[in-house]
Amino acid sequence: MAGAQYTQAPPAAYTRDLTKVYGTSGSAVHALDGVSVEFARGAFTAIMGPSGSGKSTLMHCLAGLDTATSGTVHLGRTDITRLKDKELTRLRRDRIGFIFQSFNLLPMLTAEQNILLPAQIAKRTMDRERFDRIVDVVGLRDRLDHLPSKLSGGQQQRVAVARALLGAPEVVYADEPTGNLDSRSGAEVLAFLRDSAANMGQTIVMVTHDPVAAAYADRVVFLRDGRLVDEVHAPTAEIVLDRLVKLES
Numbered sequence: 001m002a003g004a005q006y007t008q009a010p011p012a013a014y015t016r017d018l019t020k021v022y023g024t025s026g027s028a029v030h031a032l033d034g035v036s037v038e039f040a041r042g043a044f045t046a047i048m049g050p051s052g053s054g055k056s057t058l059m060h061c062l063a064g065l066d067t068a069t070s071g072t073v074h075l076g077r078t079d080i081t082r083l084k085d086k087e088l089t090r091l092r093r094d095r096i097g098f099i100f101q102s103f104n105l106l107p108m109l110t111a112e113q114n115i116l117l118p119a120q121i122a123k124r125t126m127d128r129e130r131f132d133r134i135v136d137v138v139g140l141r142d143r144l145d146h147l148p149s150k151l152s153g154g155q156q157q158r159v160a161v162a163r164a165l166l167g168a169p170e171v172v173y174a175d176e177p178t179g180n181l182d183s184r185s186g187a188e189v190l191a192f193l194r195d196s197a198a199n200m201g202q203t204i205v206m207v208t209h210d211p212v213a214a215a216y217a218d219r220v221v222f223l224r225d226g227r228l229v230d231e232v233h234a235p236t237a238e239i240v241l242d243r244l245v246k247l248e249s
Contacts (some may be wrong), residue, residue, distance in 0.1 A: 013205065014037065015071060015073050016036050016072045019034055019035075031057040032057055032068075033227050040203070044217045045219045045221065052246055053224050054223050054227075057225050075096070096172075097164030099160050099175070103158065105160060109147070112144040113145055114163055115162045117163070119169060138160060154186070154188055172201060174204060178213055214240045217235060219234075
């Protein structure tokens with residue numbers, strides 16, 4: 001039984017009793033207060049909560065961008081809280097994808113060059129079939145030779161999404177990925193994230209404040225005052241908004 005339990009694949013990412021404290025003694029702020037949460041492989045999960053609830057801190061700790069005060073953070077079987085800086089840098093480069101609100105594209109590179117850049121830096125062999133599939137799904141085939149300045153906001157974010165997905169990372173972390181987009185462009189990006197989880201088995205964890213965006217996810221987890229307080233499966237915008245209102249009241 002113990003052997004069977006060991007061979008069972010762990011969640012794509014998870015935390016155990018995670019705390020994050022900023023400051024010391026009287027000025028200490030408990031951004032995370034004993035959070036234990038799991039993110040299933042191939043699922044699209046949204047993290048929500050009132051302002052100051054700890055949702056961005058949780059994502060940063062999950063992605064190895066911030067260090068835990070106590071508790072553990074795991075990527076698959078790897079406890080990333082035990083890694084040294086160089087090991088953490090390698091893990092973020094090879095096993096994690098990132099999508100940010102601000103796109104983070106290099107302005108002097110074309111869309112294709114921006115998509116390929118992380119693979120080139122890591123000296124990874126590019127999977128041309130995967131590249132073609134992702135480019136076609138995000139609808140960038142006729143924009144690959146364009147610089148970011150010649151692309152709309154939605155197209156720029158789709159470049160960022162394609163870049164994050166190309167290396168088949170274990171988890172893609174998306175921080176308010178539609179925050180700078182109009183509703184139509186945002187819907188296109190969210191639909192692609194949802195489809196990449198459903199059709200490509202990609203694990204996605206997204207921080208958002210938008211109930212409409214959260215409704216694209218398979219599951220929404222809610223934080224308040226640094227603690228996990230609720231979760232919803234198969235969410236709708238109405239259900240998510242109702243839970244948020246209750247959390248803030």
